[in-house]
Amino acid sequence: MKPWMIVAILGAAAIVYALMLPKRQVDKSSLDKDKMVQEVEATLEQYMAEIERENEELVGLIAQMKQETASRQLAQQEQLSEMRQRLVLLEQQNLQYETRLTAAEQGSQQAASVMLAQAQEAAAVQQIASKQPPQPLEPDAVSNTQPKEPSIRERYPDLFEFHTQGKSVDGIAKLVGMQRGEVQLILQLAKQEESL
Numbered sequence: 001m002k003p004w005m006i007v008a009i010l011g012a013a014a015i016v017y018a019l020m021l022p023k024r025q026v027d028k029s030s031l032d033k034d035k036m037v038q039e040v041e042a043t044l045e046q047y048m049a050e051i052e053r054e055n056e057e058l059v060g061l062i063a064q065m066k067q068e069t070a071s072r073q074l075a076q077q078e079q080l081s082e083m084r085q086r087l088v089l090l091e092q093q094n095l096q097y098e099t100r101l102t103a104a105e106q107g108s109q110q111a112a113s114v115m116l117a118q119a120q121e122a123a124a125v126q127q128i129a130s131k132q133p134p135q136p137l138e139p140d141a142v143s144n145t146q147p148k149e150p151s152i153r154e155r156y157p158d159l160f161e162f163h164t165q166g167k168s169v170d171g172i173a174k175l176v177g178m179q180r181g182e183v184q185l186i187l188q189l190a191k192q193e194e195s196l
Contacts, residue, residue, distance in 0.1 A: 097181045101188075108189050112196050152190045159186060 153160050162172045169187070173180045 101181055101185055104185055105188055105192070108192055112192065116196070152186060152193055156186055159183065160190065163187060 156176075159172055159176050159178075162175055167175070169180055169183050172178075173183045176183070
């Protein structure tokens with residue numbers, strides 16, 4: 001072979017090699033870009049999967065909180081219903097006690113008026129028997145004609161001592177071991193006894 005042919009063949013080979021070299025680099029860079037895109041996509045998919053898992057956990061927590069809130073509300077409604085029933089029961093008991101107290105007050109007033117009427121009749125009969133003009137009896141005369149019972153103040157000295165000290169009805173009831181209604185009744189009967 002002649003030297004100029006060798007040089008021509010080597011030149012052609014160099015040109016072909018030079019042409020092929022940039023293609024390889026272009027192919028390599030596009031491969032690198034594809035790899036990078038795939039890696040970014042894989043990272044994004046992994047990130048999205050984590051976000052989705054966290055969202056599911058949040059939804060679960062919110063559902064649990066709703067259930068707990070609903071159960072608390074139900075318990076509070078039951079408690080409120082029970083309190084209302086107790087309130088109604090207490091109001092009914094209070095009404096019964098007030099009715100009993102009113103009846104006791106009326107009974108004591110009627111008993112006092114009956115005793116006064118009987119004492120006046122007895123005094124009138126005695127005056128007719130002795131032929132003296134009848135004189136109206138005063139409440140003190142009633143106590144003189146019948147055997148004297150101890151007054152309410154004498155029967156409950158501790159109660160009236162606490163009352164004069166200015167203690168409340170509830171406080172007196174606790175101190176003497178009675179119900180509040182009983183203490184009120186005794187105090188009212190004492191007032192009526194004093195007014196007779």
